[in-house]
Amino acid sequence: MPMIIHAKVIALLCFLSAASSLQALDSLNVRLQYYASINRPTEEMTLASLASSLQSKTTTKLEAAEIAFYWITEHISYDFEGEQFAKERVDLQEVLRTQRGNFQTFSQFYQELCRLMGVECYLITGYVNHWHAEDYPEYYYDGAMKDHPDHPYHAWNMVKIDNVYYGVDISLGSGAVGGDEVTAEFVKKIDLEQVLVKDGVFFRIHLPADPRWQMREYPIQLQPFLKRIPYQDVLKVSAGAKPFDYEYALREFENASPAAQRLMSLQSTYEFNPSDFNMRQIADAYYNMGYTQSSGDFDTQRLLAARKSYEHAIDAYRKIESTPTVQQLMGQAQQGITYIAYRLETKQ
Structure with a gap:
């Protein structure tokens, strides 16, 4: 039933x-x-x-x-x-x-x-x-x-x-x-x-x-x-x-x-x-892209794209109010660029 x-x-x-x-x-x-x-x-x-x-x-x-x-x-x-x-x-x-x-x-x-x-x-x-x-x-x-x-x-x-x-x-x-x-x-x-x-x-x-x-x-x-x-x-x-x-x-x-x-x-x-908030969103997005693109197996074009993303992130962070967190992220982005330069130089 x-x-x-x-x-x-x-x-x-x-x-x-x-x-x-x-x-x-x-x-x-x-x-x-x-x-x-x-x-x-x-x-x-x-x-x-x-x-x-x-x-x-x-x-x-x-x-x-x-x-x-x-x-x-x-x-x-x-x-x-x-x-x-x-x-x-x-x-x-x-x-x-x-x-x-x-x-x-x-x-x-x-x-x-x-x-x-x-x-x-x-x-x-x-x-x-x-x-x-x-x-x-x-x-x-x-x-x-x-x-x-x-x-x-x-x-x-x-x-x-x-x-x-x-x-x-x-x-x-x-x-x-x-x-x-x-x-x-x-x-x-x-x-x-x-x-x-x-x-x-x-x-x-x-x-x-x-x-x-x-x-x-x-x-x-x-x-x-x-x-x-x-x-x-x-x-x-x-x-x-x-x-x-x-x-x-x-x-x-x-x-x-x-x-x-x-x-x-x-x-x-x-x-x-x-606004600073919306610019911070852009900066964070570029930073995350740089981090992702710089990982993985060696690939020249991807690493060059990662360096460009980190550079965009730093430019965006500079447009907003400087805080300890923003300064830290800018420093990490610069370290990412240094890491990419090392990988490009050593081909690894």
């Missing part, structure tokens, strides 16, 4: 989701959500095995992108203690083990699941202003601006399927924070306006730190975006800027290696919002 009931439940779920949204998420795909919910984390589970299991329940890349969203919202809890934006990528297998994460973790986890299922997905960092979610009465607008941040404070994803880009915000799409500072809790409630959308309110409240992901001929600037002014006024201010060929910028980005993509994003992020 239980087997018959289970079969009927599945049949009902399939019926309810027969009109699942292929134009983004007009409605919840209960079939995919059901399979995501029963695919519980285990000690043996890896990201690869999870992706394979989820993909087996889908027939299209859009469904794969959708079921990945459902799985994260069902099984990864919001970690209030880990809200700080990390500079580097986190250990996603550890996230799977602990089943806890924050907005950045969600986005990285989602990107990796999509990649393993063959879905083109990008991690976007930037800024959010919920003030632009609605059209308020005129007397609500006072022109006040939030504190000007020195770095991106939010992360989400862009999925590309059949040359169409869809926005996905796991944290905003899965619920909201309820209570106060003492009793804060994450209240789960799916918001379809944040999941696999091509237009609408999603693109009004999100501002990518890398202007190419705005996909606008006239990119919005950070300062007017953060103000409490009508969204149309934000667009008017930006219309006076220099035209931007975002289609070329996206092609250039998508054709680059992952390491090059990271540098391109960091450089664009700094140009969009010049």
